[in-house]
Each structure stands twice: as structure tokens, then as C-alpha cells.
Amino acid sequence: MIESDDGVHEAKRMYLRSSTIAEELVAAEPSNLKYRRDLLISHDKLAALALADGDTTEASRLYRRSLTIAEELAAAAPGNLGYLNDVAVSYFTLGNVVLAAGDTAEARRLHDRSLAIADELAQAEPDNLKYQRGLLVSCNKVGSLTAGSEQAVALYRRSLTIAGRLADAEPDNLGYRRDLSICCDMLGEIALAQGDSDTATELYRRSLTLCEELAAAEPDNLGYQRELSIAYDKLGEIALSVGDTTEATRLHRRALTVAEALVETEPENLRYRNDLSISYSTLAGDATLEGNLEEAARLHRRALAIAEELVAAEPGHLGYQRGVMVSCNKVGSLTDDSAAATELFRRALTIAEILVEAEPTNGKYRRDLSVSYGKLGENARTRGDSAGAIEFYRRAVTIVEELAETEPDSLAHRYDLSILYDKLGDLSRSVGDLDETERHLVRAVALSEELVQAEPANLGYQRDLSVCYDKLAYLIHARGDSNEAVRLHHCSLAISEVLVKTDPSNLMYRRDLMSSYQSVGDIATAVGDSTEATRLYQHANIIAEELVAAEPSNLRYRRDLSICFERLGALALSAGNITEADRLYRHTLAIAEELQLADPINRMYRRDLMISCNAVGNLASADGNIAEAGGLYRRGLAIAEELVKAEPTNLGYRRDLSISYSKLGDIAFATGDLDEADRLYQHVLAIDTSLVEAAPSELEYRRNLSISYDKLGDIARARGEGTEAADRYRHALALAEELVVTDPAKPRNRRDLLVSCDKLGNLASANGSLGEAAHFYRRGLVIAEELVQADPGNLEYRRDLAVLYDRLGDLASDHR
Secondary structure, three states, rough: OOOHHHHHHHHHHHHHHHHHEEEEHHHHOOOHHHHHHHHHHHHHHHHHHHHHOOOHHHHHHHHHHHHHHHHHHHHHHHOOHHHHHHHHHHHHHHHHHHHOOOOOOHHHHHHHHHHHHHHHHHOOOOOHHHHHHHHHHHHHHHHHHHOOOOHHHHHHHHHHHHHHHHEEEEEEEEOHHHHHHHHHHHHHHHHHHHHHHHHHHHHHHHHHHHHHHHHHHOOOOOHHHHHHHHHHHHHHHHHHHHHHHHHHHHHHHHHHHHHHHHHHHHHOOHHHHHHHHHHHHHHHHHHOOOHHHHHHHHHHHHHHHHHHHHHHHHHOOOHHHHHHHHHHHHHHHHHHHHHHHHHHHHHHHHHHHHHHHHOOOHHHHHHHHHHHHHHHHHHHHHHOOOHHHHHHHHHHHHHHHHHHHHHHOOOHHHHHHHHHHHHHHHHHOOOOOOHHHHHHHHHHHHHHHHHHOOOOOOHHHHHHHHHHHHHHHHHHOOOOOHHHHHHHHHHHHHHHHHHHHHOOOOHHHHHHHHHHHHHHHHHHOOOHHHHHHHHHHHHHHHHHHHHHHOOOOHHHHHHHHHHHHHHHHHHHHHHHOOHHHHHHHHHHHHHHHHHHHHHHHHHHHHHHHHHHHHHHHHHHOOOOOOHHHHHHHHHHHHHHHHHHHHOOHHEEEEEHHHHHHHHHHHHHHHHHHHHHHHHHHHHHHHHHHHHHHHHOOOOHHHHHHHHHEEEHHHHHHOOHHHHHHHHHHHHHHHHHHHHHOOOOOHHHHHHHHHHHHHHHHHHHHHHOOOHHHHHHHHHHHHHHHHHHHHOOOHHHHHHHHHHHHHHHHHHHHOOO
């Protein structure tokens, strides 16, 4: 192997001399087949150097010249199998170069041709182990180009059979045993993709055993050591697929140990350093799944540091640049500071754009570009910029739609599209565009159903379809079709139950089943069936407790359990069982405190703690324990202030801060401290106004602002400031009217308008303006009647109707 730049230059100079002489010999004796084959070999060697130097254009040109010579030789001597083998090798090598340049279709054509010739050679001389191995390699290559298809499975199985025969024929031949390991590995990947974890595990373990034997037979063979590291990684992925993060982490750490040893042995070997970067990233993924986000971020940063060193060593290496891009996205996803995350995602986007510009037809690079847009979309969404997020996701969709059109048989592209449409559905719903939400979610469901139909045994696709059904069900329910929502949720639940039955040890599937019970429980809650909702939430709670027992250190499972307690607490509260609600909410609070203690810098856990403080505070306040309520609310306020200080542009955190001020304002108002209540509500008003200005399309922010004006109106009225109260109530009314116009189907918006009318009516009545009061009461009455007609079982709506009848009755009585 020639490693130095001087060595490469010298090799190229020598090969060029050899090529020149070979061309002279062919020119002198054109019919001399030996001379022409020598020229073929010279072209191959120069092409290999060009390829190693990253010049795929020159490599392709030289390999095509080799192919032309090989075909001429085979035509000149039809019975010469050696020349025919040269043709097969030329097609194979050229196919690899074309594939590296991103032209999958042409690569497939070339490798199909190589496979046909290899098959012909193997049949002509069945005892020729060289030809048999050539067939094996071609089967594997074409299989990789038709990944996921029945043809790929058939080709890999054929390769495995050949590899087994070769290993049996020459048991001491380590190369043949290595081929057998590779074949097991490839079939394992297919089994894993199809959701058959048992078969995948069996194949990967067989591959690992062979890798361990090879590494033991030649301990100084670093190639075998590297493949051993990869084998550990593969089995780790299997463990992850069944939800066993503990075993996955153990295997991935063994892979890391080997990778670290390789780098220590050859510190200048960039490939080994790249492997080490990938190992750190893989372990970071394990830590993420276990809820240890601090450790995940640390490992991803180590991976990024190595990737940056690789790019510094070889700035023109597109693969290393891609490594930096991937690591930037990973670190960005785990960075709490949205400004820092945005910077990382934009850096990744810049690299993705450079890669696409360098190789416009490279489908992998174009997909990377779509991923970068998706990351920026998620980042914008986190910052409360829904419009920006939608734009980024649409760009991602455009790229993947183009890829899907180019490769219509690619399930990977359809999978990516299903995820992107799902994201767009979530965003469209957040801005109140239910038509767009439904369009996107229906598309996501259709794509997921296509994937399941294409690969019914793929449990991953089944799982994704379950999630899509759940989301569409929530939307359909919000649009008033409870029956269809229940049907969709039950479809999701049925899939989750099948997945758990198929693979009961898979913790991820059991977690999905827990989520499905929660989803159906949410619908039962919404339609007022508290008995059924309780039953479903209790099922979810049992599973959550089992998951925590199975993996006590998994913070995500503990958080799931806290959510189950919260759901059951809400039901107990609505049933008037304050004692049970308080017990459950305090369980939630205790878990939130544990999570925050386990991972103090995790902002999601700190926010959970804030929400739990508010929930328990609400119960304390309702029970008349104002001192405890105030203490809990102030604790929540402190957390909210910390979060906003850490990330001032995060609109969600600013909204949380508004809620905390409002809770304390409610206490001040209830205890008659109108000045303190006014001060706190003014904070709320300022924040809510800034949120509407920052995100004018977010309907929820406009609703919150309406409520802020209502509360300030209540204070003004309590102070006897009728004019100020009327002004604030009218601000609230105007915002409520806008919301009803923008989203008339949402009952909550119409009820908000009813409340504003009632408050203005009460104020007018108190001021003696009975005609004005009647006007507002009648307007509220019309809304109340419509709400009751649409949802006759809703007790709150029926009470509103009764109150408004009373109000109008009182006016009529006073007028008499």
C-alpha cells in the first residue's frame, strides 16, 4: 500500500510509463491479445489511483477504456473464460464508480451485466472456486442495489449458499469465512428491516462468531478487528430494535473499545478515526433513548470533534464533510439553546448544499439536504415560528418528492415523505389550519399504508401506521366526528396489540401500546365517558410501571409514568375526587423532581416540574390552602423565568412564564390584593401581546391575549372603574370575534365569545344600561343554544345556557 502523497505521485508516474509502453506495443502488434490485456491492466491501475484521489470522472473514463478492451478480447477469443471474467470484473468495477457518483440506475445496469457473466462462468466451471466467488460478490452487489425487494433476498440467500460451499471446500481459507460472515450480515439487515428480529439476531450472531474467529486467527489483521467492531454494532442495533437499550449499550461499548484500539494502533489512519466518530455517535443514540440527554450530547460532541479533525486532514473528502454535517445535526438536536442549535443546523445545511453542488445526482446528498431542512423546521417549530417551520418542511418535501419520482420503487423515499407529511400535519394544526392538517395527515396515512402493503412483515412500518392513525384520529375528533376518531384509534390500538403479541420482549412496542391506550382514553375523556377513560388510562399506567421496573434508569419511561398519573389525576379531578387527584398529581410532581435531579440541565424535565408545581398548586388553591398554592406557583414561576432567561426567543417558554404570572395573579385577585393582581396580570398582558406580535398566525396566542384582557377587565370592575373595565372587555371581545371568524368550527372559540358577551352584559347591567346588557346577553344566548345543539351532553354548555336565560330573566324582571 502506498500511503504518502509522494508515493502516490510516484506510483502514478510509473503506471503512466507502463501504460505508454503498453499502448506502443498494441500499436505495433494490434492482434497480440496479451499486449492488449496488459494495456487493460494499466488502465485499471491508473483508474484505481484516480478513484483514491477522488477523481471519479477520470476513474470512470479509464475503467470504460478497460471495459472496451475486455469486450474486444472476449470477442476475439470466445472460448477464453479468463477474458470473459475480465469483462465481468470491468462491468463490476465501473458499476461501483458510477454508483459512487450517485447514478444508481446506470450502476444497476452495469452490475446486472456483471452478474449475468459471472453466472455464466460459474455454470461453465462449477468447480472453479474463483468463478464461484465472483458470482457470490455480484449477487451481493445487485442485492444491495435492490434493497428490500424479493430479488435482493433471493440473491443474498444464493450468496450465502455459495459462501457456505466455499468455506466447506477450504476450511482454512479465512477469505471464504469472511465472505460467509458478510453474507450472514446482509441477510440479517434484510430480516431486521422486515421486523424479523429473531432471524436477524441469529444471522448477526453467526456473523459475529465468524468475525471473532477471524480476529483470533489473525490478531494483527486490523481489517478483521474493524469488522469485529462492526459486528458488535449490528447486534447492538438488534437489541435497540427490541427495546433492550441496556444490551445495545453493552454491545456498542464493545464496538467502541475495538475502534479505540484501532485508532491507538494507527492514529494517522483516517478511516479508523472515522469509525471511532461513528461509535461515539451510536452510543450517544443509546443515551438519548435512555433519557440521558447530557451524556448523549457529550458523546455527539466527541463525534463532531473527530469529524472536524478528519475534514481538516482532508478538506476535499466529501464523506468526511458529510460526517461533520451529520454530527452538527445531532448536536443541534440535543442543544437546549435554540440560537446555538440554529447555528449548528445552518452549518449542516451549508455543508449539505456544498455536497449537492459537488454531486448534483447523488441521491444520498440530496436526501441529506432534505434532512437539514427538516432539522431547521423542527428548530423553528421549537422556537414558536410555525410559519418558518412549515416553509422548511415544504422544501424538504419538494426534494424527497423529486427523489421518489426518480426512484419510484424506493420505500425509503416513501418513508421519508410519510414522516414529513406527518410533521406538516402537526404544524398546520398548531396554526389552526385544519384543512391543511387533514390533507397532510391523510397523505401520511396513505404512504404508511403503502409501506405496510409493500412489506407486511415489516413491524417498523406497522408501528408508523399506528402512530399516523392516532394523529388523524385526534384531528377527526377535533372536527366533530367522534365515531371515526374512535375507529381510527382502535385501528392504532389493534396494531400495537399485534406488535406486542409478536414480540412481547420489545419494550418499544409495549410503550407504543401504552400510548395507544392513552389515545383511546383521551377520546373517551373528550366524549365524557370517564369510566372507559379510567379503564384505558389504568391499562396504560400498568404498562408504564412495568417499563420502569424493566429499566429503572430509563428516564423516558419514568416520564411516561408521570404522564399516566397526570391523566388519571385529571379524571379524578373532573369526577370531584379531589383527594385522589391530589395523590396522583403529587406522584407526578415527585417523578418530575426525580427527573430534574437526574438530569438538571434538561429543560424538558425542568418544564415538566414547573407544570407539576402548577397542577398541585391548583388543587391546593381550590382546597383553600393559599399559602401552599402560592409557594408552588412561585416555584413554577422561578423555573419559567430560568427557562426564558436561558432561551429568550423560545415562545413556548415565554408562554409558560405568562401562565405562571397569571396563576399568582389569580391568587392575589382571590385574596383581594387588587394592586398585586393588576401588577401580575400586566406582566401577563405584556408577554401575551409580545407573543401575538412574534407569531401572529398562532391562534392560541391570540386567545390567551383575549383572556388577559378579560382578567384585567375583572380587576378594573372590582375597583369600580367601569370605563376601564369596558375597554378591556371590548379588547377581549374583539379578539374572540376574530378567532371565531378564523376558526368557526372550534367550539372553544365560540364559548370564549359567549363569555366576553356575558361579561360586557354584566357590566352594562351593573351600570344600568339594560338595553346594552340585553344585547350582549342575547348574543351570548344564541351562541349557547348553538353549542348545546351541537353537543347536547356537554354539561358546561347547558349550564351556560341556563345562566344566560337567568340573566335575561333578571333583566325582564328589573324592567318590569
